[in-house]
Amino acid sequence: MFIAASAAIIVAMILTLTRAMLGPTIYDRILAVNLFGTKALLLIAVMGFLTDRPEFLDIALVYALINFIATIAIMKFFRFAHLGHPHENDSLGDL
Amino acid sequence: MIRKLGLALALFALWLLLSGIFEPLLISLGIISSLFVAWLAHRMEVIDHEGFPIHMGPRAITYWPWLIWEIIKANIDVALIIIKPELKISPVLFRSPASQKTEVGQVTYANSITLTPGTITVTVHGDTVDVHALTTGAADEVISGRMDKRACQMEGNS
Amino acid sequence: MAIDMLSWILIVIGGGLSIISAVGILRLPDVFTRMHAAGIGDTLALGSLCAGMMLQAGWTIVTIKLALILLFMFFASPTTTHALAKAAIAGGVKPILDEDRIANKNALEDTENKGKNS
Incomplete structure (x- = not known):
């Protein structure tokens, strides 16, 4: 049954990657990559159960944290072209 | 003060839950690091009603x-x-x-x-x-x- | 036995919802509507898969780790979605709309103009 779940997640990952490649705007791609990260996190957790190695969940936890930070960092980078504090003339401020 | 102690306790509970190993050395390391992080957060002045909304x-x-x-x-x-x-x-x-x-x-x-x-x-x-x-x-x-x-x-x- | 059945049902629902959210992200017409589809994957698909795995694991440290993943994603996913929606509006993406009920559009246009200037 875990095999069926991981197969479903892999199908969903492929569909999401298709959108990441098609995506007309940069925001479509970021959205697709973010969803892909969530699916990868689920796949890692399910694989942990499949191979009976619960240590995989630690990796899944770290993956969730990195996925969140990476998405915010990519958006901030495309918005301001740097990752530090906003400049005086960046009128939008923080994302 | 309650917030700072609460933050340190919450961090220590997180350490215990994630490690799952109850040896004196690891527990003392956990106490030291959670107190250190609470002190850092105190220095950064992020422990307020927004950063750690314990009242909710x-x-x-x-x-x-x-x-x-x-x-x-x-x-x-x-x-x-x-x-x-x-x-x-x-x-x-x-x-x-x-x-x-x-x-x-x-x-x-x-x-x-x-x-x-x-x-x-x-x-x-x-x-x-x-x-x-x-x-x-x-x-x-x-x-x-x-x-x-x-x-x-x-x-x-x- | 009953718990086993329930956990399998939850895992099947979670897998199905993962595929549905991926199909939605392909079918829906623009960024903002696609975010709704991504919302399914971030909330109930993740939630029911994690709940199913928790029931399989029982009262162990694995359950606590899954609960922590779930808790973190429940705070992180709306933040990401909101930041993405705000960035898309500021970046000049026009949402496809049937009805635009904001009579006084100044605020949104302000954000768009600021996006163009900077």
């Missing part, structure tokens, strides 16, 4: 189950829309009042709207939120103000 704890116990039930209902609606061969969507962008007084309360309300599929908070300014909804039905759900009222209760009077 008791009310969250009734708010979260209600929110999860709302999320399940909204998920079923959106999933049915996606499955059906004809795509019955009617995207709406509208403005809705957010009557919470504090910023933490507004963030709670905006995040609750975004967390239910079918509605997304686009911007928050002053006491209104701009919401993008997938269908007019989902939009009317937000306009009816039930979630606003619950978020106000969650916020409390503090």
Whole structure:
């Protein structure tokens, strides 16, 4: 049954990657990559159960944290072209 | 002071739960590192009612189950829309009042709207939120103000 | 036995919802509507898969780790979605709309103009 779940997640990952490649705007791609990260996190957790190695969940936890930070960092980078504090003339401020 | 001790205790509990090894060496390392992080946070001055909203704890116990039930209902609606061969969507962008007084309360309300599929908070300014909804039905759900009222209760009077 | 059945049902629902959210992200017409589809994957698909795995694991440290993942994603996913929606509006993406109920559009246009200037 875990095999069926991981197969479903892999199908969903492929569909999401298709959108990441098609995506007309940069925001479509970021959205697709973010969803892909969530699916990868689920796949890692399910694989942990499949191979009976619960240590995989630690990796899944770290993956969730990195996925969140990476998405915010990519958006901030495309918005301001740097990752530090906003400049005086960046009128939008923080994302 | 209560907040700082609470933060240190919460960090130490997280350490214990994640490691699952109860040896004196590892526990003492955990105590040292959680106290160190609490001290760093104190130096950064991020432990306030926004950074560590401990006062909302008791009310969250009734708010979260209600929110999860709302999320399940909204998920079923959106999933049915996606499955059906004809795509019955009617995207709406509208403005809705957010009557919470504090910023933490507004963030709670905006995040609750975004967390239910079918509605997304686009911007928050002053006491209104701009919401993008997938269908007019989902939009009317937000306009009816039930979630606003619950978020106000969650916020409390503090 | 009953718990076993329930956990399998939850895992099947979670897998199905993962595929549905991926199909939705392909079918829906623009960024803002696609975010709603991504919302399914971030909330109930993740939630029911994690709940199913928790029931399989029982009262162990695995359950606590899954609960922590779930708790973190419940805070992180709306933040990401909101930041993305705000960035898309500021970046000048026009949402496809049936109805635009914001009579006074100044605020949104302000954000768009600021996006163009900077």
